[in-house]
Amino acid sequence: MPELPEVEALTGLLAEDAVGREVERVYPVSFSALKTYDPPVSALEGRTLDAVARHGKFLDLAAGDLHLVFHLARAGWVRWHDTLPDAPPRPGKGPLALRVRLSGGAGFDLTEAGTQKHLAVYLVRDPLEVPGVARLGPDPLSPDFTxxxxxxxxxxxxxxxxxxxxxxxxxxxxxxxxxxxxxxxxxxxxxxxxxxxxxxxxxxxxxxxxxxxxxxxxxxxxxxxxxxxxxxxxxxxxxxxxxxxxxxxxxxxxxxxxxxxxxxxxxxxxxxxxxxxxxxxxxxxx
CATH class of the missing domain: 1.10.8.50 (Helicase, Ruva Protein; domain 3)
Structure with missing residues (x-):
């Protein structure tokens, strides 16, 4: 399971590769992973990713006033692609849960191995709308954690x-x-x-x-x-x-x-x- 150090590293890598790119398409391949429906994930399309943040083990990609927040759970992961396939992914029983196509042909996949599916994806206007984020205690890397x-x-x-x-x-x-x-x-x-x-x-x-x-x-x-x-x-x-x-x-x-x-x-x-x-x-x- 990715924990704070790995999610912190993912935050930096996605900030380097994804920030400044426009979201062209969002493909929710596994609908069980999507925990919110309003706004729909398609609302991200046409917006530019402008920041990546971490809340505990949650990753937060901001595009204006919208936040794509996800928790990788025990077996989830992020896979970056400099060039994504042109064809849209097909829903099925594989590991792919969500694909985000960005400008320039790049993008990333959220995947989850195994039969137990706990990866969670939220599109919200405020990260605190995600119950798991709202419940978080202090971050041990914060200066306030004395x-x-x-x-x-x-x-x-x-x-x-x-x-x-x-x-x-x-x-x-x-x-x-x-x-x-x-x-x-x-x-x-x-x-x-x-x-x-x-x-x-x-x-x-x-x-x-x-x-x-x-x-x-x-x-x-x-x-x-x-x-x-x-x-x-x-x-x-x-x-x-x-x-x-x-x-x-x-x-x-x-x-x-x-x-x-x-x-x-x-x-x-x-x-x-x-x-x-x-x-x-x-x-x-x-």
Missing amino acids: QEAFAALLGGEKRQIKGFLRDQSVIAGIGNAYSDEILHAARMSPFKPAANLTGEEIARLYAAIGETLGAAVERARGVPLRSLKSEKKSGLRVHGRTGEPCPVCGDTIREVSFSDSSLQYCPTCQTGGKPLADRRLSRLLK
Whole structure:
């Protein structure tokens, strides 16, 4: 799933390639991806794209007073084409969800792999009309996201810290992968109750958020679209690396599986050497 660093990179790449071009045609290939109908996506046609912005994991392409906002979900992606085919795309069961043809023959596709379709596209006059954008918490790259502001978010929080970090209404842009990376950098168990963090642990976690996301953004900056996914994977130290040695201490990276996701961690670095209970594995062994 694209998270803040990848969406930040996509924002820069689309700003470079698409801003200043006129929208010639918009093809909604998968109507299930389109979440708004007024104004219709055809209202973009004839307008010039003048800005690209990011709201958490949402991308926002502005054309005057209209905003094409989309969320790539778990398996969505943006594919840029310097030259699009002349023939319009045919609706079908393939990965293509939306095509935007721009002046000069270029354009981009929104695609989504797999059978579960969660990619969401909105055309609105104000990004805050998108429910997911309206609910977003503060952006961790914003200057306003200070350690004091972070500590205030933790006040009265009863959840485990992993779930807290992934909640987009609390902090915008952190998902499953980077929450694993942040907690590893902070030497903190993903199951630690957020309310139990000491002042020193809050400071350590706050620093890990900034350093982890900042480094990922720098790694992704200027990387071609076709290489962004592999670049993300290459930069991860624990997420998706079950069974590999921890790059810090050499212990074996462990996994806890859930119904539709999993987390990875290092026992030595994060849990005092004790493996966390994998509930799915425990059920299989009964």
